[in-house]
Structures are given as C-alpha cells and as structure tokens.
Amino acid sequence: xxxxxxxxxxxxxxxxxxxxxxxxxxxxxxxxxxxxxxxxxxxxxxxxxxxxxxxxxxxxxxxxxxxxxxxxxxxxxxxxxxxxxxxxxxxxxxxxxxxxxxxxxxxxxxxxxxxxxxxxxxxxxxxxxxxxxxx
Numbered sequence: 001x002x003x004x005x006x007x008x009x010x011x012x013x014x015x016x017x018x019x020x021x022x023x024x025x026x027x028x029x030x031x032x033x034x035x036x037x038x039x040x041x042x043x044x045x046x047x048x049x050x051x052x053x054x055x056x057x058x059x060x061x062x063x064x065x066x067x068x069x070x071x072x073x074x075x076x077x078x079x080x081x082x083x084x085x086x087x088x089x090x091x092x093x094x095x096x097x098x099x100x101x102x103x104x105x106x107x108x109x110x111x112x113x114x115x116x117x118x119x120x121x122x123x124x125x126x127x128x129x130x131x132x133x134x135x
Contacts, residue, residue, distance in 0.1 A: 020057070023132045024088075027123035028053060031113065035059040044114060045072040055115035057131075063110045067103035070094050076117035084110045086131040091120050 019032045030053060034040045040058050044050060060066065068079050077094040081104040089106045094114070104112075113131070120126075 021134050022057070023134055025123065025125050025129045027125060029055055029115065031055045031057040033057050033059065043068075043073065044075060044077065046074070048074060050075050050077075050116050052116065052119075055113055055119075058112040058114070060110055063108055065104050065107045066109040066112055067101040068094060068112060068114070069101050070096055070098040073097065077114045078117050078120050080113045080115075080120060080125075081106065081109045082111040082113060082131065083108050086111065088113075088125070088127050088129050088131075090127065091125075093117060 019030055022029050022031055032055075034043060034056055035058075040060075043058070044056055058066075058068075063084055066081060070077070073094070074096050076096055079092050079094055079102065080088045081090045081092075083089050083106070089109065090104055092102050094102055094117070111131075
C-alpha cells in the first residue's frame with residue numbers, strides 16, 4: 001500500500017492540474033500548470049516518463065529567488081527560471097532523486113519551467129528567450 005499511495009496521490013492531483021500550450025523560440029511545448037502549494041510540491045515526482053514536448057510550469061504569486069529539487073523524481077530534467085515577463089533568466093540541470101536544492105541566482109523569478117533534460121539545448125533555447133502562450 002505504501003508504494004501505491006504516491007501513485008494514487010499523483011493521479012488525484014493530476015486531475016486538477018490544467019495544461020497550456022506554449023512556444024519558445026519556435027519550439028512548441030504542452031505544459032501542466034502547477035500554481036498551488038500542493039501542485040508545486042508534487043511537481044513531476046513519482047512519474048516514469050515525460051513525453052518529449054511536455055513539461056511543467058511552476059507559478060508563484062511572489063517574485064523572489066526560487067529553488068527546485070528532485071526528491072522522488074525519476075526523470076532527468078532541466079529547469080528554466082523565468083521573470084515576471086516570461087523571459088528565461090537561467091537554465092539549469094536537475095538530476096533524478098537529488099535532494100540538493102538547485103536555486104536561481106536571480107531574485108527576480110516568478111516562474112520555473114521543467115522539461116526533459118536536454119530539451120532546451122536540442123531546441124536552441126537560451127537565456128532571454130520568451131514563453132509565448134497559444135491555443
């Protein structure tokens with residue numbers, strides 16, 4: 001039952017998380033939105049797979065230095081920290097199961113975008129590229 005509980009919690013939470021389509025430097029991505037404390041805490045934990053052009057956009061109400069970690073996250077990820085204008089300020093690697101915090105250098109962060117490790121490089125996405133939302 002202990003191993004089934006995290007899976008059931010994620011399935012329950014995922015039914016409340018909505019997704020958006022975004023574009024960055026011409027690359028399209030479908031992102032789940034994590035804006036509540038519970039959604040941000042669960043993040044991409046306990047998932048076995050993240051499809052190639054998918055990710056999770058974390059949204060905070062405040063602007064500050066942000067930190068991410070990979071506790072119970074199996075998938076190698078990259079994170080982009082974004083400012084209030086949806087401009088990428090930093091891109092960093094996240095390693096599976098790491099409990100070390102990976103923090104932004106900037107204190108002007110409002111969003112974080114997690115994708116499969118290497119997705120930003122493959123799509124030539126760099127600092128100061130902007131997220132554009134579309135239908």
